Amino acid sequence: MNGYNMAVPKLNVQSFPRPPLVDRTPRHIQIKWHGELIADCPAGMAYWVLETHHPPTYYLPPTTVCMPLSTTSKSTFCEWKGAATYYSIMSPISAAETVNDRIWSYNEPLKGYEAIKGFLAFYAGPWECYVDGERVQPQPGDLYGGWITSDVEGVVKGQWGNWDPVL
Template identity: 75%
Template sequence: MNGYSNTMPSHGTRKYNVQSFPRPPVVERTNRHIQIKWHGQLIADCPPGEAYWVLETHHPPTYYIPASTVRMPLATTPRSTFCEWKGTATYYSMMSPISAAETISNRIWSYGEPQKGFEPIKGYLAFYAGPWECYVDGERAHQQPGDYYGGWITQDIEGVVKGQWGNWDPVL
């Protein structure tokens, strides 16, 4: 553990300031219940203690869930990206649970061979917080600004969040 307790007190006052998150980032198991809904249907349900979160300076947490908790089939896409910390990401597409005509691509990713320190998320899936609805312990999460990174913002996240201007660091 790196000092970022991921259990919320019952009164919900615990706050996480993204400016205090580490760089390089860390990956930790989280006790949070992660759910993803699309068109009102539950498409992923990850019980507390089965997900990981990656914490990095100026980023809200990015959640990684086991593929077994996703209830919809995924197909790989040609897209890949490289993260200096985690390695090469593979991206996926998913068909809507209500219409085969609606497929969303490149909003889900994973690391098949993550770099040292990130081995726990090998094969785990991360979702952008849209177009579906993403929930952390029942609270709807919002997307990190700028659509460049995949962090989820909840009420317990505070501080200056990176992303509005791509990968540029915020000016404090």
């Protein structure tokens, strides 16, 4: 799909649930790096996780990622989803450029999040990420991996680390 999908209603992050909701997303997800397409996920194949004060985090099936990934030693733990595995990826134009720990998955997710088992999430950089053709902005800070599009509104967590926003 080219262009922004006007049929998608506004997404107010303050109305998202806690614990987070995981569901299929009707969005088309693409990720480009140095002008090369490195992931292309048709609408309805990815999941999004919607959590209070967070823009959506998108989880793509590994089959939609066009570049090989290698696991790194980094691991984090989410109280809802469990232990995260992180990956490195080599640039599509230069073997000398590798990015570590900007892609992750939950390979043994906790109960309620089994749907995203093995699916891959990307921080919104250093590559360009697109939702229905619209380039996303990263969630503030560098702790969370949410993607902000023009339909996301409300107070977003992340600018001050993991502190909840004051309303």
